Amino acid sequence: MSRGYSxxxxxxxxxxQSSLVLGWSEDAGDLGRKVTDYMNLKLKGKEFAEIEPExxxxxxxxxxxxxxxxxxxxxxxxxxxxxxxxxxxxxxSAEWYEFLNSVLDVAERHCRVRELYALGAMISFSAHTTPRxxxxxxxxxxxxxxxxxxxLNRDVDYQTQPGERPTLNSxxxxxxxxxxxxxxxxxxxxxxxxxxxxxxxxxxxxxxxxNERLRLKIDFYDLDQEIKKQNEQLARARSRFPQVDDYIxxxxxxxxxxxxxxxxxxxxxxxxxxxxx
Amino acid sequence: MGIRLCQEPQLENxxxxxxxxxxxxxxxxxxxxxxxxxxxxxxxxxxxxxxxxPKRVLIRKGVLESLEFPTSKFYFKRMRGGDIVFFxxxxxxxxxxxxxxxxxxxYHMANLVLDVAERFQCRRIYTSGAAVALIHHATKPRVWAVPNxxxxxxxxxxxxxxxxxxxxEGRGGHGNITGLNGLLLGVAKKRGVEAICLMGxxxxxxxxxxxxxxxxxKSVLEVLGHGLKVEANLNTLDELDQKVQQRIEEFYxxxxxxxxGQLDRLKQASYAQPVEPGPITEDEEKRILEDVENxxxxxxEGS
Numbered sequence: 001m002s003r004g005y006s007x008x009x010x011x012x013x014x015x016x017q018s019s020l021v022l023g024w025s026e027d028a029g030d031l032g033r034k035v036t037d038y039m040n041l042k043l044k045g046k047e048f049a050e051i052e053p054e055x056x057x058x059x060x061x062x063x064x065x066x067x068x069x070x071x072x073x074x075x076x077x078x079x080x081x082x083x084x085x086x087x088x089x090x091x092x093s094a095e096w097y098e099f100l101n102s103v104l105d106v107a108e109r110h111c112r113v114r115e116l117y118a119l120g121a122m123i124s125f126s127a128h129t130t131p132r133x134x135x136x137x138x139x140x141x142x143x144x145x146x147x148x149x150x151x152l153n154r155d156v157d158y159q160t161q162p163g164e165r166p167t168l169n170s171x172x173x174x175x176x177x178x179x180x181x182x183x184x185x186x187x188x189x190x191x192x193x194x195x196x197x198x199x200x201x202x203x204x205x206x207x208x209x210x211n212e213r214l215r216l217k218i219d220f221y222d223l224d225q226e227i228k229k230q231n232e233q234l235a236r237a238r239s240r241f242p243q244v245d246d247y248i249x250x251x252x253x254x255x256x257x258x259x260x261x262x263x264x265x266x267x268x269x270x271x272x273x274x275x276x277x
Numbered sequence: 278m279g280i281r282l283c284q285e286p287q288l289e290n291x292x293x294x295x296x297x298x299x300x301x302x303x304x305x306x307x308x309x310x311x312x313x314x315x316x317x318x319x320x321x322x323x324x325x326x327x328x329x330x331p332k333r334v335l336i337r338k339g340v341l342e343s344l345e346f347p348t349s350k351f352y353f354k355r356m357r358g359g360d361i362v363f364f365x366x367x368x369x370x371x372x373x374x375x376x377x378x379x380x381x382x383x384y385h386m387a388n389l390v391l392d393v394a395e396r397f398q399c400r401r402i403y404t405s406g407a408a409v410a411l412i413h414h415a416t417k418p419r420v421w422a423v424p425n426x427x428x429x430x431x432x433x434x435x436x437x438x439x440x441x442x443x444x445x446e447g448r449g450g451h452g453n454i455t456g457l458n459g460l461l462l463g464v465a466k467k468r469g470v471e472a473i474c475l476m477g478x479x480x481x482x483x484x485x486x487x488x489x490x491x492x493x494x495k496s497v498l499e500v501l502g503h504g505l506k507v508e509a510n511l512n513t514l515d516e517l518d519q520k521v522q523q524r525i526e527e528f529y530x531x532x533x534x535x536x537x538g539q540l541d542r543l544k545q546a547s548y549a550q551p552v553e554p555g556p557i558t559e560d561e562e563k564r565i566l567e568d569v570e571n572x573x574x575x576x577x578e579g580s
Contacts, residue, residue, distance in 0.1 A: 167334075
């Protein structure tokens, strides 16, 4: 396999045997961005490299999000005290093979990465009161064994369904295996009515695993406060809108809603949370 | 990124026949059918990683077992009158969300196909695809043939049920071939290899449907068989066509009666060579095309 290289390294990180955590910016529940932001904040991540965007993203202008112009970013942050690299990126829309190989090039050449953790969120048709489980998909049997001591569903069976394509995380795991880098993609379900918002519980679930596995010693007090706040907001939504309460009650009883009901619940919750809950 | 050959046979006087998915999958069904009938052997493939996004993942008990990519494979068959090399691509390498191959990747892939053709000293290349035409689905589709050299025109004129671009009303011998079918013709010309693209006609009102059109594949294969000096039993295509025709009829009945009435008149007409005085005038042709386009547009918006 040939490897392209479109990376700018601003400063060589001081890493000897690191782990890399990768988060995608446009995940459901904004999970990848929130988790990597949180890690960078708590662990004082310092940007040291980035993948140049022109090969991988359409350069036809800028997107506007929350009133602000956004430009595609793919940035590496080093947390040398924890032998950790955090990579936060938008999802490339072209040249995926070159993009993912560029990530692995940085991991190998500049960070001496020994393990890779790719974060992912998936839409779940269950209620927010259901405990978030964490699923792990690995690229080697050895990695599966390594993770056996953690609270992680490691027995997922899956194959691509008609009309679907594999995720970038699967592509990354496959390429990492080619370079003998043990890797896992971690998936946490996000209730569908929180997919366009944020899900602090899902963030905590993901972060708790990384905290334990990478011995990061993060104090989650502020995140616990956020979870409490979001739970209170959702409880208020239930008490203010009987229809919302009914829908969530049904989800809690494992009863599927109709497509129309799903849409109604999403709209009510999103409007309510956007107005400050 | 390159070519992986699983064997390197000594081939005699070979011709390469290439195809990819496209409108009605006319080309790929034709070439895949011929490959199957002749029992061609696998020769090699173009490595897919840089051209394509993966198409399938298999995860078993939490372990990623395999990741599959669209294939771009070569096959060969020894024949008395000259061997045949097949190239069948499951997808066209695209950029920027386009449907058909375009840009650097497409050019690179066309060159890799030509590399294999030259490695085995192929004397000619055939590509195959679809020609969207104002015809009725009850009529036998003709084959539009475009060579990459003037010297091939007399030979094409000897093929049955085939038209050159200059035979098509109002085109003055001009036109475009999108995607790899066209690109391969150009790259072959650049390298001095003769090539012909054979395009089976598909009714204009069927071009956007997720249906194959084996009737046109059969027309392409009849012409291709002539060029390759191969006689093949094409019953499988007839059977496939019967199944598809039923679905086409179901769709056809959804077309508003007024438009359908005009389209029915195409059963006696030919867009390419109208009989003079034809049953459909030039103005009427234009109106039918507009009506069909409006209908298809509304249908797309509705879905």
